[in-house]
Amino acid sequence: MPEKSSPPPVDLEELLEREEGQFGWHQLRVMVLCAVATVCAALSTSEFIFTSSRVNTRCLIPECESSGSQQEFAPSWILNAVPSEGDGFASCERFNSSAAAADGTCPAALFDTTTIVDCEQHVYENTDSAVYTLGLACDEWRRSLVGSIRTTGALVSLPLAGIVSDRWGRRTALAITLVNTGWIGLLRYFANTYVGFIISVFAESAFGSGAIASCCYIMVAESMPRKFRVATCSLIISFFATGQVCLGLLAWALPYWRHLTLVIYAPQLLFLTYFWILPESNRWYLSKARYEEAEAGLRRIAKTNGQQLSEKSLIELRSAAEEQKKRTAEKSSSNEPWLIVLVFQHKKILLRCLLTPVWWITMTLIYYGLSINAVNISGNRYLNYVTVSAVEIPGAWTAMVLFDRIGRKAVNIGAYWICAASQIAFIVMPDDMYWASLVVYLVGKYSIAIVATAVYLYTSELFPTQHRHRLFGYSSMMGRLGSIVAPLTPALGTTIWEHLPFVLFGGMSFISGLLMLLTPETRGCRLPDTMEEAEHIGKTDQRQAKPGHRASDAEVISRL
Missing domain, CATH: 1.20.1250.20 (MFS general substrate transporter like domains)
Structure with a gap:
C-alpha cells in the first residue's frame, strides 16, 4: 500500500x-x-x-558698555573694538585695550588693533x-x-x-x-x-x-x-x-x-x-x-x-x-559554524560585509548632516529646514517606483552620484544666488532620501535568509556611526573650513556609488536562502532559475 x-x-x-x-x-x-x-x-x-x-555672539567690551545692562548687539562703534570678519565682525575675539572710554563714546584710538585677544565675556544676538x-x-x-x-x-x-x-x-x-x-x-x-x-x-x-x-x-x-x-x-x-x-x-x-x-x-x-x-x-x-x-x-x-x-x-x-x-x-539547534566563520568562508559575502557599512555610514551621515546644516546656510533657517525635510517624501517614493523598473544598483548609484554632484555645485554657487543654492541643496537631500529607502531593500537582498536579519542589522548598526558624526559637521565648518562638511558629503557619496559597482544586481532574482545561493545571486543562470519564485520587495521586507 x-x-x-x-x-x-x-x-x-x-x-x-x-x-x-x-x-x-x-x-x-x-x-x-x-x-x-x-x-x-x-x-x-x-x-x-x-x-x-x-x-551669533561678540565680545563684551567693558571699556564701552556695562555687563549688567542690556547691550546692543551691533552698536555703531563695534568695529573700533572688534575685528571685522566677512560682512560682519568677529564672534570670539576683540582688540586689546588698557583704558576706559568716556561716557557714550568708544573711539578707535582706545584699542590696539595690532593685538587681538579672546573674549572674557560675551554678548548674544538673542x-x-x-x-x-x-x-x-x-x-x-x-x-x-x-x-x-x-x-x-x-x-x-x-x-x-x-x-x-x-x-x-x-x-x-x-x-x-x-x-x-x-x-x-x-x-x-x-x-x-x-x-x-x-x-x-x-x-x-x-x-x-x-x-x-x-x-x-x-x-x-x-x-x-x-x-x-x-x-x-x-x-x-x-x-x-x-x-x-x-x-x-x-x-x-x-x-x-x-x-x-x-x-x-x-x-x-x-x-x-x-x-x-x-x-x-x-x-x-x-x-x-x-x-x-x-x-x-x-x-x-x-x-x-x-x-x-x-x-x-x-x-x-x-x-x-x-x-x-x-x-x-x-534550525537553532543545528551544528552550523558561527556566523563570522561562515562569512570568512564565503569571500563574496565577506566583501559585502565590508561594503554595506560604508553605504550605510554615508547615507546616515549625509541624510542627517544636510538636515542639521540646513539651518546654517543663507536665508531663513526655518524655511530652509522645512523645505529640506519636505523633499524627503518624494525621494522615498521615487525609490519605490524606480526600484523594479531600472534596477537596484542603478537607483542607488545614480542617487549617490547625483548627491555628490549637488554637493560640488553647492560649494561653487555664489553666496548671492540664494534660491539657486537652495534648489541644489534640495536636490542633494532628495537624492539621499532615495538612497535611504533603496539601500534598505538592496542590502537585505544581498544576504541569505538564514542570516539576513543579523547581517542586515550589522550594516544598519554600523550606519549609526554616520548619524553620530553628522551633528559635528557644523563645528567642522566653523573651525576648519565652511565648505568642509559638503566636501565630505560629496566625496563619501561618490565613493559609495563606486563601491556599489562591486556588488551584483538583484532585480528579478530569487531571494537567496543559503550562503551559496547568495554568492551566486545576479548571475544569468540564477536570474532565470525558478522564475515563478522571484522575490518581491514585499517578500524581502517580510523575511527580514
Missing part, C-alpha cells in the same frame, strides 16, 4: 492575511496611531537642531537657544556634541527596545518609549547646566525617542498584508519627514527653546493611552504561543473589518504557529 504523502506545511503568513483581511479599518487604525507616533519621534529626535542652535542659557558662546564643539549624544543614545535604544518588544510585546515597547520620551524630555525644560542638559538628552534618546520609528515600523509591517508592506518603509520615512516639517514650523512660531521643549514633549504624555487603544500584534502573540490572546485579537479584527472567522481557521493558525516554532528550534 503506497505511503500517503504528508501535506504541505501551512503558511502562517497566508493564514494571517486571510483572517486579518487585506486593508480594512483595523489596519487603518494601526497606521494612523503609528503615524502620529512617528511624527512625534521626528519632533523629539530633531529638536536639538533648534533648541541648541548656533547664536537668548532663544540653550546656547545662551548654558553659556556655550564660541564653544562650537560642545554645542554640536548635543546632537552626537542624542544619536549615541539612539544606538543604545535599539537593543533595549528590541528586548522589550520581543519579551513583552510590540505595543508595550512602543508605548513605553513614547511615554519615556514625554516625561524625560520635559525634565530638560528645567535644565540650567550643560551636564544636566546632556544627561537628559541621552536618557530621553536611549530610553525613548531613539527607538520609536523602528517600533512603529515593526508594528505597521506586522499588521499590514504582505503586498502592502512594500510601501511600509516609504510610509515611515514620509511620516518622519512630516514630523520634521512640523518641527520647523513650530520652531518658527516658538523660537525660545524652553517653550518649544514644552510644546513638543508635554503632549507626548498622552501616549499612555496607547496601552489601551493600540492593538497588540497577533504575530507576536502567536510567536509566544499565546493562542487565546491571538484568537481574541483575530476575532476583534474580523469584526472591525466586517469578516467572519471560522473555528477551522483558528485551529489551522495554531497548527501553523507551532510548526513554525518547531522549524525555528530545529
Whole structure:
C-alpha cells in the first residue's frame, strides 16, 4: 500500500492575511496611531537642531558698555573694538585695550588693533537657544556634541527596545518609549547646566525617542498584508519627514527653546493611552504561543473589518504557529559554524560585509548632516529646514517606483552620484544666488532620501535568509556611526573650513556609488536562502532559475 504523502506545511503568513483581511479599518487604525507616533519621534529626535542652535555672539567690551545692562548687539562703534570678519565682525575675539572710554563714546584710538585677544565675556544676538542659557558662546564643539549624544543614545535604544518588544510585546515597547520620551524630555525644560542638559538628552534618546520609528515600523509591517508592506518603509520615512516639517514650523512660531521643549514633549504624555487603544500584534502573540490572546485579537479584527472567522481557521493558525516554532528550534539547534566563520568562508559575502557599512555610514551621515546644516546656510533657517525635510517624501517614493523598473544598483548609484554632484555645485554657487543654492541643496537631500529607502531593500537582498536579519542589522548598526558624526559637521565648518562638511558629503557619496559597482544586481532574482545561493545571486543562470519564485520587495521586507 503506497505511503500517503504528508501535506504541505501551512503558511502562517497566508493564514494571517486571510483572517486579518487585506486593508480594512483595523489596519487603518494601526497606521494612523503609528503615524502620529512617528511624527512625534521626528519632533523629539530633531529638536536639538533648534533648541541648541548656533547664536551669533561678540565680545563684551567693558571699556564701552556695562555687563549688567542690556547691550546692543551691533552698536555703531563695534568695529573700533572688534575685528571685522566677512560682512560682519568677529564672534570670539576683540582688540586689546588698557583704558576706559568716556561716557557714550568708544573711539578707535582706545584699542590696539595690532593685538587681538579672546573674549572674557560675551554678548548674544538673542537668548532663544540653550546656547545662551548654558553659556556655550564660541564653544562650537560642545554645542554640536548635543546632537552626537542624542544619536549615541539612539544606538543604545535599539537593543533595549528590541528586548522589550520581543519579551513583552510590540505595543508595550512602543508605548513605553513614547511615554519615556514625554516625561524625560520635559525634565530638560528645567535644565540650567550643560551636564544636566546632556544627561537628559541621552536618557530621553536611549530610553525613548531613539527607538520609536523602528517600533512603529515593526508594528505597521506586522499588521499590514504582505503586498502592502512594500510601501511600509516609504510610509515611515514620509511620516518622519512630516514630523520634521512640523518641527520647523513650530520652531518658527516658538523660537525660545524652553517653550518649544514644552510644546513638543508635554503632549507626548498622552501616549499612555496607547496601552489601551493600540492593538497588540497577533504575530507576536502567536510567536509566544499565546493562542487565546491571538484568537481574541483575530476575532476583534474580523469584526472591525466586517469578516467572519471560522473555528477551522483558528485551529489551522495554531497548527501553523507551532510548526513554525518547531522549524525555528530545529534550525537553532543545528551544528552550523558561527556566523563570522561562515562569512570568512564565503569571500563574496565577506566583501559585502565590508561594503554595506560604508553605504550605510554615508547615507546616515549625509541624510542627517544636510538636515542639521540646513539651518546654517543663507536665508531663513526655518524655511530652509522645512523645505529640506519636505523633499524627503518624494525621494522615498521615487525609490519605490524606480526600484523594479531600472534596477537596484542603478537607483542607488545614480542617487549617490547625483548627491555628490549637488554637493560640488553647492560649494561653487555664489553666496548671492540664494534660491539657486537652495534648489541644489534640495536636490542633494532628495537624492539621499532615495538612497535611504533603496539601500534598505538592496542590502537585505544581498544576504541569505538564514542570516539576513543579523547581517542586515550589522550594516544598519554600523550606519549609526554616520548619524553620530553628522551633528559635528557644523563645528567642522566653523573651525576648519565652511565648505568642509559638503566636501565630505560629496566625496563619501561618490565613493559609495563606486563601491556599489562591486556588488551584483538583484532585480528579478530569487531571494537567496543559503550562503551559496547568495554568492551566486545576479548571475544569468540564477536570474532565470525558478522564475515563478522571484522575490518581491514585499517578500524581502517580510523575511527580514
